[in-house]
Amino acid sequence: MIGGDDRRRWDDGRAVVRMPAEIDVTNAAEIREVLRAAASRSSSVLIIDMSATTFCDSAGVQAIIDAYNQVDARNRSRTTHTQLRLVASGVRRIIALVGIDQLIPVYSTVEAALADPAGGPHGRDQPAE
Amino acid sequence: MQVGGARAAEQGSRAELQDRLRDIQSITDAALSRLDDQELLTELLERTRAVLHADTAAVLLLDYTSGHLIAAAAAGLEEEVRQGVRIPVGRGFAGRIAAQHRPVILDRVDHSTVLNPILLAKGIRALMGVPLIASGKVIGVLHVGSLTQRQFTSEELELLELAGNRAAAALASLMARDDRVAAEALQRSLLPSALPKEVSADMAVRYVPGAGKVGGDWYDVFCAPSGHLWAVIGDVTGSGLAAAVIMGRMRSALRAYALETADPADVLARLDRKMQHFEPGALATVLCAVFEPGLDRVRICSAGHFPPVIAAPGYAAEVAEIPSGLLIGVARDARRRAATLEITPGSLFCFYTDGLIERRGQLIDQGLGRLCQAVTTQPPELACAAVMADLVGNETATDDIAVLMLRCRPSASQS
Numbered sequence: 001m002i003g004g005d006d007r008r009r010w011d012d013g014r015a016v017v018r019m020p021a022e023i024d025v026t027n028a029a030e031i032r033e034v035l036r037a038a039a040s041r042s043s044s045v046l047i048i049d050m051s052a053t054t055f056c057d058s059a060g061v062q063a064i065i066d067a068y069n070q071v072d073a074r075n076r077s078r079t080t081h082t083q084l085r086l087v088a089s090g091v092r093r094i095i096a097l098v099g100i101d102q103l104i105p106v107y108s109t110v111e112a113a114l115a116d117p118a119g120g121p122h123g124r125d126q127p128a129e
Numbered sequence: 130m131q132v133g134g135a136r137a138a139e140q141g142s143r144a145e146l147q148d149r150l151r152d153i154q155s156i157t158d159a160a161l162s163r164l165d166d167q168e169l170l171t172e173l174l175e176r177t178r179a180v181l182h183a184d185t186a187a188v189l190l191l192d193y194t195s196g197h198l199i200a201a202a203a204a205g206l207e208e209e210v211r212q213g214v215r216i217p218v219g220r221g222f223a224g225r226i227a228a229q230h231r232p233v234i235l236d237r238v239d240h241s242t243v244l245n246p247i248l249l250a251k252g253i254r255a256l257m258g259v260p261l262i263a264s265g266k267v268i269g270v271l272h273v274g275s276l277t278q279r280q281f282t283s284e285e286l287e288l289l290e291l292a293g294n295r296a297a298a299a300l301a302s303l304m305a306r307d308d309r310v311a312a313e314a315l316q317r318s319l320l321p322s323a324l325p326k327e328v329s330a331d332m333a334v335r336y337v338p339g340a341g342k343v344g345g346d347w348y349d350v351f352c353a354p355s356g357h358l359w360a361v362i363g364d365v366t367g368s369g370l371a372a373a374v375i376m377g378r379m380r381s382a383l384r385a386y387a388l389e390t391a392d393p394a395d396v397l398a399r400l401d402r403k404m405q406h407f408e409p410g411a412l413a414t415v416l417c418a419v420f421e422p423g424l425d426r427v428r429i430c431s432a433g434h435f436p437p438v439i440a441a442p443g444y445a446a447e448v449a450e451i452p453s454g455l456l457i458g459v460a461r462d463a464r465r466r467a468a469t470l471e472i473t474p475g476s477l478f479c480f481y482t483d484g485l486i487e488r489r490g491q492l493i494d495q496g497l498g499r500l501c502q503a504v505t506t507q508p509p510e511l512a513c514a515a516v517m518a519d520l521v522g523n524e525t526a527t528d529d530i531a532v533l534m535l536r537c538r539p540s541a542s543q544s
Contacts, residue, residue, distance in 0.1 A: 022489055022490075024489065054490070054492060055487070055489050055490065055491070057483065057487055057528065058364065058366050058412075058414075058483065058528075059366070061366075061412075061433075061456070062366050062412055065412060065456075065459055068459075069459075090492055091493075093492075093493050093494065094493055096453055097433060097434075097435065097453050097493075098414065098433035098453075098455070098456045099432075099433050099453055099454050099455030099456060099459075099463065100455075102454075102455050102460075102463070102464065103455065103459065103460060
């Protein structure tokens, strides 16, 4: 479902992981592993691209929180810093509802997420678009 | 003659082995139909002991929380169970079997090979044990012992493994059933009791477990000593007994904090701290609505939970406008804000969990739209029935669904 083609990487350490159309208990474990692998590599910017996602239940939310916790722990323990960013359109409401936008900056498009020079460190409000 | 005699003896022992095999195979089928795990284990142990001409037989089950094997049933070694013998995985005879996932045969029993003091005190001379494995996981150990010096054979080990396989399959299904029953009992015990008479509101509730599996959805309604009426709804991520247990702890912690303050944001901040400290890794959404004693105003705070849908007399129902907040269990310093809303007498509040409105292939807004159309200022029982009919209908829920309807009575001057 989420294969090699869905992961893009740039030389400057920016990376995008594309999420499938629907995330629920049937594929959340797989997604958690993909996000875990992506978060374990050093990146300057790691973008979780949910622009094609139209359904995300609590299992999907848990997978994203997992990735956040992993990046957060890495950032605390190392000198390198990864900015986690999220792109959402169809599931934007659910992302805001559970407050993930208070942890991770949320953008409407991958281009906007890639282009933002600041992104804002974790825990701050999302940047204006 | 001699050769023929040996062959006859061999055939005799093979026939006996076949009989013993049949004996073992019949164990769980007969015992399972009675569906009592203690009886099943006792039956299994008696048969195993008889079939293998052993003096003792015992089953120890693995407690995942402590990493100990705990004596669950025994034949000829009943004190093991009565004294609650516990063996750490990896140590002693049974501990080694569980750690290495493979059988062990001992023809020398002493302090160097066996940890369990009862086996030593009893004078056991030889032991043979197998792991009980269900879905690739060790769930316990089955072992037999002999009071006389003896070398257990590979045929006897096969018989014990067969008994072990049967026991593991039966135990796994019994344990899953126990978990389900316990989770359901816990859910039932947590249903809120009726509202106090002096509160001029009525309520109705629905709870439907998802795909036959009870989860971590809950609701609660109670009055604080200050006269404030609390309505709470929440959803612990995950399902089964583990989620139900966490849900129960959250519910009672929240009640305790509600004795201290009438500020729902404060209560959710305290609950978040408590959860992160005592239940690390657990995630939950919770919404608290605190009604003033006169039911003129309500303060609502959400930790990642859907806002209530509110119907006021003469108006279409709407999703309450409240600030969103981070779900419980993530960040130490999550900002918690509450909204204060004025209440028109006769208004109906519909609190719900995501299972009511989330459907694959449908945006959340569609589900919320359907809910708003279904909610009207009817008496709560009728409102529950209407919402369940419109949003669930004849579908089998995949996720838990919890619904709590609360209607403030129309004021005397109005009616």
